[in-house]
Amino acid sequence: MLEYDVVVVGAGLAGMRAAIEAAKASKVTVLSKVHPVRSHSGAAQGGINAALGPDDSTESHAFDTVKGSDYLGDQDAIEILCREAPDDIVELEHMGTVFSRDANGRIAQRPFGGAGFPRTCFAADITGLVILHALYEQMLKTGIKVFEEWVVTSLVVDDNKIRGIIAIDMRSGRLEAIKAKAVVLATGGCGPVFHNSSNALISTGDGMSLAYRAGAPLMDMEFMQFHPTTLKANGVLITEGARGEGGHLLNALGERFMARYAPQKMELASRDVVSRAEQTEIEEGRGIDGCILVDLRHLGARKIKERLLQIRELAIDIAGVDPIEEPIPVRPGAHYSMGGLKTDVSGATLVPGLFAAGECACVSVHGANRLGGNSLLETIVFGRRSGKAAGEFAASVAAPAFPESAIRDADARIEGILKRDDGEKGYALRRELQETTHENLGIYRTAGRIQRCVEKVTEIKERYASVIVQDKGRIFNTDLVSAIETGYLIDLAQAMAAGALAREESRGAHSRRDFPSRDDDKWLKHTLAYWTPNGPRLDYLDVTITKWPPAERSY
Amino acid sequence: MLATFKIQKFNPETDGKAHYRDYEIELPERATVLEAIIAIKEQLDGTLSFRCACRSAICGSCAMRINSCARLACKTKVADEVARFGTVLIEPLQKLKVIKDLIVDMDPFWRMVEKVRPWLMPDPHETPPERERLVAQGTDRDVMRDSLCIFCACCHTDCNVTEIEPGFVGPAALARGHRYVADTRDGATEQRIRLLSDSHGIWECARCFVCTQVCPKGVDPRESIRQIGHLAFERGLVSDDGARHAQAFLDSVKASGRLNEATLPLKTRGLGVLGMTPLAIRMFLKGKVPFPLQKPVPDVEEIRKIFELTEKKR
Numbered sequence: 001m002l003e004y005d006v007v008v009v010g011a012g013l014a015g016m017r018a019a020i021e022a023a024k025a026s027k028v029t030v031l032s033k034v035h036p037v038r039s040h041s042g043a044a045q046g047g048i049n050a051a052l053g054p055d056d057s058t059e060s061h062a063f064d065t066v067k068g069s070d071y072l073g074d075q076d077a078i079e080i081l082c083r084e085a086p087d088d089i090v091e092l093e094h095m096g097t098v099f100s101r102d103a104n105g106r107i108a109q110r111p112f113g114g115a116g117f118p119r120t121c122f123a124a125d126i127t128g129l130v131i132l133h134a135l136y137e138q139m140l141k142t143g144i145k146v147f148e149e150w151v152v153t154s155l156v157v158d159d160n161k162i163r164g165i166i167a168i169d170m171r172s173g174r175l176e177a178i179k180a181k182a183v184v185l186a187t188g189g190c191g192p193v194f195h196n197s198s199n200a201l202i203s204t205g206d207g208m209s210l211a212y213r214a215g216a217p218l219m220d221m222e223f224m225q226f227h228p229t230t231l232k233a234n235g236v237l238i239t240e241g242a243r244g245e246g247g248h249l250l251n252a253l254g255e256r257f258m259a260r261y262a263p264q265k266m267e268l269a270s271r272d273v274v275s276r277a278e279q280t281e282i283e284e285g286r287g288i289d290g291c292i293l294v295d296l297r298h299l300g301a302r303k304i305k306e307r308l309l310q311i312r313e314l315a316i317d318i319a320g321v322d323p324i325e326e327p328i329p330v331r332p333g334a335h336y337s338m339g340g341l342k343t344d345v346s347g348a349t350l351v352p353g354l355f356a357a358g359e360c361a362c363v364s365v366h367g368a369n370r371l372g373g374n375s376l377l378e379t380i381v382f383g384r385r386s387g388k389a390a391g392e393f394a395a396s397v398a399a400p401a402f403p404e405s406a407i408r409d410a411d412a413r414i415e416g417i418l419k420r421d422d423g424e425k426g427y428a429l430r431r432e433l434q435e436t437t438h439e440n441l442g443i444y445r446t447a448g449r450i451q452r453c454v455e456k457v458t459e460i461k462e463r464y465a466s467v468i469v470q471d472k473g474r475i476f477n478t479d480l481v482s483a484i485e486t487g488y489l490i491d492l493a494q495a496m497a498a499g500a501l502a503r504e505e506s507r508g509a510h511s512r513r514d515f516p517s518r519d520d521d522k523w524l525k526h527t528l529a530y531w532t533p534n535g536p537r538l539d540y541l542d543v544t545i546t547k548w549p550p551a552e553r554s555y
Numbered sequence: 556m557l558a559t560f561k562i563q564k565f566n567p568e569t570d571g572k573a574h575y576r577d578y579e580i581e582l583p584e585r586a587t588v589l590e591a592i593i594a595i596k597e598q599l600d601g602t603l604s605f606r607c608a609c610r611s612a613i614c615g616s617c618a619m620r621i622n623s624c625a626r627l628a629c630k631t632k633v634a635d636e637v638a639r640f641g642t643v644l645i646e647p648l649q650k651l652k653v654i655k656d657l658i659v660d661m662d663p664f665w666r667m668v669e670k671v672r673p674w675l676m677p678d679p680h681e682t683p684p685e686r687e688r689l690v691a692q693g694t695d696r697d698v699m700r701d702s703l704c705i706f707c708a709c710c711h712t713d714c715n716v717t718e719i720e721p722g723f724v725g726p727a728a729l730a731r732g733h734r735y736v737a738d739t740r741d742g743a744t745e746q747r748i749r750l751l752s753d754s755h756g757i758w759e760c761a762r763c764f765v766c767t768q769v770c771p772k773g774v775d776p777r778e779s780i781r782q783i784g785h786l787a788f789e790r791g792l793v794s795d796d797g798a799r800h801a802q803a804f805l806d807s808v809k810a811s812g813r814l815n816e817a818t819l820p821l822k823t824r825g826l827g828v829l830g831m832t833p834l835a836i837r838m839f840l841k842g843k844v845p846f847p848l849q850k851p852v853p854d855v856e857e858i859r860k861i862f863e864l865t866e867k868k869r
Binding site for chain 1: 568590596597614615658665699
């Protein structure tokens with residue numbers, strides 16, 4: 001059996017950054033269900049935040065993040081994030097990451113939503129791609145082994161300790177076990193819980209769900225960020241950088257409607273505020289075919305071609321609109337899960353030896369609403385910290401015993417799906433799931449709708465127990481993998497809906513029409529969701545406040 | 556829109572060889588080929604296997620041959636293909652071993668990319684600055700263009716040279732190599748140019764521009780290859796047959812305004828040309844050997860002036 005000190009699951013930014021750090025002191029490998037450069041971190045467009053300039057401060061970055069989080073972020077974690085950001089950016093630059101530059105040759109920074117200072121470092125609108133490549137190339141240079149196209153099907157936890165993982169090697173179709181002293185999950189988000197999310201088709205919450213089932217609680221899952229500018233046809237992202245560079249949002253009357261919702265920050269209010277404003281405009285009849293417009297024409301062809309080249313290409317290809325000539329129709333779309341596996345500031349979950357970093361984790365630095373440019377930063381800062389902590393943990397424990405039955409159990413579960421002929425295809429179930437979350441767990445929520453969602457998801461989960469696949473083979477069975485992933489999405493939707501129903505207030509991305517205000521007396525706390533066979537069991541945890549007592553939030 | 560698809564299928568567990576299967580499916584007007592094959596998989600044939608992830612031409616997963624050209628399925632419109640070809644023929648990328656249906660073994664491609672040592676190698680004598688290294692605005696245009704590469708392997712697998720010379724590192728790897736040659740922060744430029752202009756490097760390029768044409772991201776590998784060649788010449792790294800071929804080509808045109816095909820092999824390969832003797836004999840017998848002595852074209856002075864002006868411009 002393969003054996004490592006640290007196994008990292010996922011090869012996006014958080015996973016590779018964790019692996020590079022852990023490899024300094026331990027034997028490490030990375031497993032990924034896709035080749036590392038295919039990871040969805042590569043689709044991040046706009047940038048990565050750090051207070052680099054002499055007129056900016058990490059304190060100011062931290063305050064903006066706390067305010068953006070609607071005071072639900074843990075302030076100790078936020079202070080770490082912002083304080084360590086500048087050194088991490090410099091390190092990325094030293095590794096070879098390409099950044100756009102200012103007139104002095106320094107890393108350029110653009111304004112982003114909810115930020116009091118232009119502190120978003122970027123490479124045109126392909127920031128995620130260039131950092132992903134830089135980290136992958138460091139992995140090549142270091143010689144860290146990657147098991148590509150291995151899909152993890154179980155975390156092996158015995159006696160409340162991590163023992164390793166079991167994965168399908170897609171190419172052979174065989175189940176393989178890897179024994180590990182520590183496991184770092186870096187599997188990204190779960191956007192496809194919703195219809196037309198901006199996420200990749202591979203972002204199916206695998207790590208969140210596997211750890212949740214293995215006993216680690218999820219935190220704040222009711223907070224799903226709806227990005228204000230996604231394309232109508234398929235939810236593909238138009239970067240916040242479009243507004244950062246000066247783009248306007250217009251309604252059907254040609255008004256810059258943000259003046260009514262965020263008179264000071266306008267288009268650069270935080271994402272929850274902008275998405276709600278758009279949704280209100282659309283619902284009150286001032287939308288165009290279910291969309292509003294992002295207008296870049298006044299930026300001029302040169303700036304668009306230099307700094308927004310990718311989104312221009314996407315707008316032309318997907319929407320048939322050249323932003324140099326015409327405004328782009330966009331609408332809010334499910335984009336980022338603020339919630340995830342509850343971790344401490346070293347990435348440790350509540351299962352000893354199991355760590356998590358990046359979107360699949362909830363440290364929590366984003367609280368109820370994440371600021372643009374802070375997610376890439378989180379992957380680097382907390383990827384590094386969790387890699388280091390996992391390495392140290394591995395050094396402190398003896399080689400774990402791996403229960404032999406685990407691989408047989410995993411195989412039996414897969415055989416069960418492959419052999420079943422009587423049931424429903426996973427695709428139909430997934431579509432129904434996405435329809436109900438889209439309809440009932442969107443930007444504006446009410447008890448009645450959330451309740452409907454809870455019931456529908458419970459029903460889908462029951463039907464999922466007899467999911468079938470048409471492809472009965474073992475080699476590269478993407479039909480099977482998709483069915484397994486649908487199971488993850490269902491579990492996560494349950495945790496989201498349960499958290500949303502219980503939280504009787506409006507905070508950040510969670511807006512209850514029946515409870516329109518923030519209620520710090522009752523709800524200044526994190527939601528924890530524990531897996532049980534009968535659905536999630538909720539618990540709550542205090543928010544860490546260090547310097548900034550909750551205050552009214554306006555932009 | 557009702558569209559028809561002919562898709563190459565191969566299941567390693569049951570099929571001896573690949574075969575084609577036809578599908579017909581109703582799609583939205585603006586559907587991409589990726590949306591189409593996802594719909595086929597979900598509704599008609601769950602066994603249809605392909606890679607995909609981002610749906611937005613940034614992850615490079617869904618490269619495949621669509622009507623005989625390597626493309627990203629997520630960036631190709633069904634309606635455009637139907638308008639041009641009537642149907643949508645989908646096959647796996649060429650030259651890589653098929654694992655299942657449209658999924659190919661990408662390993663040989665990744666090994667080529669690794670060959671160019673794609674990571675920053677700062678000058679070992681330099682003490683890294685406390686903050687970021689400075690890069691003057693505008694000096695990184697080429698680096699940015701090369702950085703747009705998403706490693707989809709469209710160029711590599713449609714390249715005419717990888718067809719006949721599997722050892723050629725290929726356009727994607729060379730563009731990535733150039734990304735570091737052009738990077739002012741890198742301290743191994745000389746070493747890189749040597750590596751990239753060595754055997755199986757830039758001089759194996761046939762200058763057919765297919766790479767630049769098929770690239771879905773506007774990377775222009777041929778331009779990157781040209782720039783490396785230029786830098787190799789500047790440094791006098793001209794011992795490779797390919798470099799000598801380019802030089803002989805140039806010299807011949809400069810001297811006579813013509814390409815002297817009789818002397819070209821000798822100038823390119825030196826004494827190695829002796830190995831070509833059997834070919835030369837066969838060509839002679841068929842009357843195909845060009846006469847080595849050529850008259851210059853009538854206005855050869857004009858051609859020399861073009862050379863002078865070009866060299867002055869540099």
